[in-house]
Amino acid sequence: MKNKNTIIENAKQTILAESKAIANLVNFLNEDFKNAINFMHNSNGRIIVTGIGKSANIAGKIVATFNSTGTPAIFMHAADAIHGDLGIIQKNDVVICISKSGNTPEIKVLVPLIKNYGNKIIAITGNIQSYLGVNADFTLSSYVDKEACPNNLAPTSSTTAQVVIGDALAVCLLELNNFSSNDFAKYHPGGALGKKLYLRVKDLIEKNEIPQVSPSTLIKDVIIEISKKRLGTTAVIDANKIVGIITDGDLRRMLKDNSDISHLMAKDIMSINPKTIQVNEMAITALETMENNNITQILVKDNTTYVGVVHLHDLLKEGIF
The missing domain is CATH 3.40.50.10490 (Glucose-6-phosphate isomerase like protein; domain 1)
Structure with a gap:
């Protein structure tokens, strides 16, 4: 041997x-x-x-x-x-x-x-x-x-x-x-490769909930909204415009820094200028944005209107990773 x-x-x-x-x-x-x-x-x-x-x-x-x-x-x-x-x-x-x-x-x-x-x-x-x-x-x-x-x-x-x-x-x-890559997609519609070339953000979010609160929403209700919509985040909307985002991580940091949260509102803990993506963008672009910014969710807009959230899990489920 x-x-x-x-x-x-x-x-x-x-x-x-x-x-x-x-x-x-x-x-x-x-x-x-x-x-x-x-x-x-x-x-x-x-x-x-x-x-x-x-x-x-x-x-x-x-x-x-x-x-x-x-x-x-x-x-x-x-x-x-x-x-x-x-x-x-x-x-x-x-x-x-x-x-x-x-x-x-x-x-x-x-x-x-x-x-x-x-x-x-x-x-x-x-x-x-x-x-x-x-x-x-x-x-x-x-x-x-x-x-x-x-x-x-x-x-x-x-x-x-x-x-x-x-x-x-x-x-x-x-x-x-x-x-072109668009031509390539026509010949490879199946599997992860095809999805990278034709799947769009709108395809990922069509069955997702659309979590949202106002700047004055109490934290108790923010927690309920995030838990209910099960996307680990919520958009903060004021006058039909996205003004911020609150994630599970924001809630954990808030609980660490505050013993009494009864007086806190969404505007007190939200992150301003959140990353967004247009609904017709390619799904692979959403993944690249998440990777480049070390985040797991992106708020989705149709022009200026908030229409939902795309989560990293949505991309994983489609095999785009």
Whole structure:
């Protein structure tokens, strides 16, 4: 049994080997990369990404990245393609073919078939002198000196390099397409990521109570209002304007400093100029405001009208944190 102390060292060596391989890819960026990007950008078709073995797995990931960043893409397994799935490819589609060696039998059969259809091929290969590299219209090198695998056999650094080339293609197209965060939200409506991009403050407070007192409200009644509305705070409203805020913390400090509170009113303990946010602001903006000011609640306004409170717990419940 090998020494367990070598586990961390092996992990470090794997990460360092792959990071070195990735860093070296910048040396292979050339006119073919730029021309491939321009061709895809100007194409009226989709991006078909294909490969076999581990490269097929990478192809699936690249397709997902393209689709999530506004570039329509479809995965086509190289082996299935030569047994009937070539019908996936339409007239104006661009085919990205991924292969470390560039000389696998399936690739050698597939490439001329695609070219006979008149479609352009972008190769991502570790061997630009291979059959794929020579016959592609645009050849992008994903060459690595060696795999992170100690036997230099298992696809590790090479597949990571393929992923990175795919990411570079997707990001360049994203930039050319002026793909914005609002566009991104359309493709990611679910989960915390989507919520950060589309959820607004008004969505968070619609079921919340709206605690409020006047400056002359007695502290006893302030405590009742805060307890009843269960948001840990209340706004202090005068002539329909927010003039202050009282939180649980303000109440604790008041009780510490005063033995008799019967004469105290809201105006005596409220904090003036509280942080506020407009009802149509993004929920993520509310979180950033809370973090920057070390607070857990923000009063919400619709223009100048007080409409409620957004609490840190509202954001936590939605997974925005």
